[in-house]
Amino acid sequence: MQVKTDLDLIEPMMPILVKDITEGADYVYQVKWDGVRMLAYLSSGKVTLFNKCGNLRTEQYPELQELTALLRIPEAIVDGELVVLKKGKPNFPAILRRDLCGSRQVNQVRALYPVHFMVFDMPFANRDIRALPLLERQSVLSRTLDENEWVQTVENFSEGASLFAAIKEQDMEGIVIKRASSPYVGGKKHRDWLKYKYRRTQYCVVGGYTLNQGMVNALLLGVYRDQNLLYVGKAGTGLRQEDWSILTKELPPMSMPTSPFANKPAAQGYFFVQPQLTLRVEFAEWTDTLTLRSPVIAGFSNKPPDECRLD
Template sequence: MEFKPILPFEPIVTDDMPRGSTWISQIKWDGVRMLTYYDGNEVKLINRRLNERTSQYPELTNISAYCSAKSVILDGEIIALDEGRPSFYQVMRRDGIKKQQNIERAVKQIPITYMIFDILYCDGDWVLEKSLEMRQHLLRKIITPSMAVQLVDNYPESENLLEVMRQHQMEGIVLKDLSSSYSIGGKDQRWQKKKVFKDLNAAVGGVTFRGKTVNSLILGLYDDDGRFWYIGHAGSGKLSVQDWREVTAVVPALQMQSRPFENLPERWKGAVWLKPALTVKVQYLEWTPHQTLRHPTIQAFVSFPPDSCTFRLARET
């Protein structure tokens, strides 16, 4: 059979730790959510936005090397490490490559690991209604861990794991009820996430320059009425010198005479206004009372529709 891509089950944001004997916690890996589909003949990798990424990760297409199932749908996250920690910037470098020769080079330069945490289908049967505990047991039977493939571990002490994430400056934890079934396209309290660092996708509505090169992005989000609002400047983060050069090169094609924002950004003098066509993942500490981001840093450019960068979605992530 040929699988139709599905939307994965998502955790909700929480401030409180759920209590009870059925709850476990897992590391929240700062990577790319990816479902692996194998119908017995062909392997496909498809992300949470239903975009295929099979060619970008050739080390995962030989599924018999790590999975004994004759047909399967796996759920997990692809990560890339930088100095021993997951780096969203590095994994996005892999995720955005299109040319075959560049992919072959990147396999060696940016190794990835597929962190598998769930299974939806196995050997001709859907296992969605089985408990998470039973699905994890099934994963342990069919998955052979390797350098490129790992099973995500469970931890009983959520507070302790969260503190370890703080100490290592990692994103946070996911809390799951072991009795929970898997809800395709669902998002409810049976899976929850608690972050050390918050993040969101923002559209770029302007830039500032240092000399002839862009050195800061002016960020915005859309409200429910489609109006675009300034939420902060970001110039620090993980972009390389080459990334800033590439941003500088596209400015002339996106430049606007008037600002795209409803509100006037702070430090707007010298700004060059842009049509909101670029999207970045931004990490930040918190929202200010003026609805701007405190200490935003750029993690990477992402292939996310700029007009989908909304306050509503930002509050949910």
């Protein structure tokens, strides 16, 4: 692929999802910022951006051209996470609006959703330094890239459990566990980098259901953004069998001929209902397409449907 950058493209190093926190003096622990992974290529006075899939994103974030003024060396590749903050916490739906906007909407969306670049690595600093240990690359990063109000270096912590407890209290995504001596191994998930996540909660509106042998077996979930009910996935676990039996009796009288969702679900075999019933749903994370990953129904809710919203 032809790209407008003077530096060779590299692939990002990715963490492996784990079920336990690995503790030890040879590890450092960082906040996992819930945003869009981005590699910034700084060369010849300009910045070129690629996401973790290698897709060009320079046009979506024009303010990142200001990175060149913070760099103390001629060329670098900076790795980090772009986030939009609300009350000091990342808001994934907001950064997704930035990432998916077209060129005509960039200036308007930029004003509504200003980004922060949470930087955690520098695999290239005038030369390829991927073979250096993590702590040495971080040292190079701190010496060569200045911070400002929207560019910040991700902090290392020495204890994983206490950091995760603080993250959980703030209802944030999780932590990243990195071996202090790890080289930057791009292009795959590597055991020197681990991620441990906190399951999160979202209140959702039921907009439909699916059947299996005449029994409701999954619910179509939606949340409001502005006045639109957005489909964010379906969940079929978490309820007791007697709950499914009740839903099988109660949902059909609420049926409607068309989808209540602004973004109609693609699959066939869905039955739609008036958006009146609300649920509390636990999930792992938001996906890049604004759906819930691994949703589990935690229980029924008395929250009004119009209060089940994306912030």
